Amino acid sequence: MYPQFKHFPVNWTNGMKISSAEFVAMENAVQDALRDMRCAGLHEFRYGLLPTSNLEVERYPKLQFNFAQSSIVLHECRAITSGGHRIEISEQTYESQSVPAQLPSVTISPQDYGIHEVFLTVHTFERVGAGRYAEDIPPRHSTISPRYELSLQRKGENSVTGTGPNILKITEVELRDGKLAAILSETGDYIPPCVSLRAHRRLEAAHQAFEQILNNVLEHGKVLMRDVAPYVQNNQDAKDASNVSEKVASHLLTNLSYYNLILPNQPPINLIAFIQDLARYASFAVGLCFQGNLVKKAFDQYGVNRSADALVGNRPNHLNIYNSLKLAHEFLVVLEQFFNALRQHQFKTIKIDVTDVNKAQFQPQQQPSYPPPPPPPSQPYYSTPPPPPPPMQAYPPPTPPQPHVEQPSEQKKRPF
Structure with a gap:
């Protein structure tokens, strides 16, 4: 994750002969230092694609098939590799400022078929002229950009193509009869490494x-x-x-x-x-x-x-x-x-009064002082019904009170 420094600052001294090589070396040393600083913030799970401002997010990273040249061309990709190398390929920047000078591409042969992995390699310290031409004699590009290289590798093959601090796997594609059949990062069957969601x-x-x-x-x-x-x-x-x-x-x-x-x-x-x-x-x-x-x-x-x-x-x-x-x-x-x-689910149950339950447990059940009456004898359903009870007899009417006639006797009776 931490590649060694390959470019070092220039030893500037008075009276030395200078040319463009010294300035290029100085820029490379600065680029290497910046790369190392970016790499310090990366780890095993924090590198890959960066968010893009392009409205065509549905097709990011954006790949297109060139039928005339039978090649796959990369139009949109912003990323950072595991070694801290920056990748900046924007379709808008390419059309407006010609940066990079040429979009990376890879040619497909008629024998290519099946699932292939797509790798993008960035050569940070290989300077490629880009941008508009400056009005100089001789003419020159006004800016530079790193050199990008797009490559294919059949999935499952062991190769050194996809390894390196400046290499990033950006997608997987399906090839049929030498043509691009599907881009798996667009269909959702593959998600490339990303810096964030x-x-x-x-x-x-x-x-x-x-x-x-x-x-x-x-x-x-x-x-x-x-x-x-x-x-x-x-x-x-x-x-x-x-x-x-x-x-x-x-x-x-x-x-x-x-x-x-x-x-x-x-x-x-x-x-x-x-x-x-x-x-x-x-x-x-x-x-x-x-x-x-x-x-x-x-x-x-x-x-x-x-x-x-x-x-x-x-x-x-x-x-x-x-x-x-x-x-x-x-x-x-x-x-x-x-x-x-x-x-x-219906979690229902009969509510039980715990107080009544405890009271019933400690109070003995009272038994009747006499045995219950025996049940009436059962009658078969085909037996003759019992005769109706006799009619109730009317009570005789009360006798009217008789006037008291005192009888002669030797001793007077009490009233009660």
Whole structure:
């Protein structure tokens, strides 16, 4: 990552003979120092394509097939190599200022077929005249630019073509019958190394899609915690669902600002690491919440652990980050499906008054003092119904009071 210095400052002394070579050497020494400073800010996952201001982002880096010359021409590419060498090829600058003097291209032979890797080499210290011609005699270019070289290599072949601090793999192409059939960086099947997520539309699209899924998971968790709140005391499955939602929501709420504001300007590896941390948290911390059976069954049924292990066990490749993005997307999809399934489930149970239950446990049940009456004998459905009860007899009318006639006696009777 840190190539050695190849150009050193000129030893200027009085009376020395000077020519253009001394000034060129001085410029090369300055360029080498700047390259080394850029390289100091790079690492294994921070080099590659830079964002472009061209409106044709859908086709960046922009390659076109020249049918007349059977060649692939590079029209748009801004990048920095792993060794700190800058690449600046802009279609607008080329058309307005003739910089570089010629767009890099590579010829395709009729025997070429299959998937090929496209490499761009920048020779920083090989000065090539560019720009408009100055009004000098003899005429000369007014500016210079480094020399660019475009090359192809069949995918899977071991070669030194794609290695070096001044070489960058910019895309993969499919060739058929000596013609350009597809550019894989445009179809989405390949994503070249990028300095930030903003450098390629596929990375920006992945960041936006992941953000939508994370917001959905957060919404599912919020609704789930609200719906199961009345049942967590008496329903273990509802308690598990609430705990899972709380832990995942807490993790997301703590890191969503970083995801929205910082990640778009970071290398793609930071996006993968963010989703890997979420997967590791889901498979380890969330797995400790299960006490019942329902949530654990759904967690296994939707394969959250399996997808999390596949993502965490993957080491991202900066030269082809597409495979890691697919694993991250698969994990987020199953995580959203898991929370959506919990949200749709009805966590309901009969509420039990714990006070009455405890009171019933400590108070003995009172038994009747006499045995209950035996049940009436059962009658078959074909038996004769019992005779109706006799009619009720009317009570005799009360006798009217008789006047008291005192009888002669020796002793007076009491009234009661």
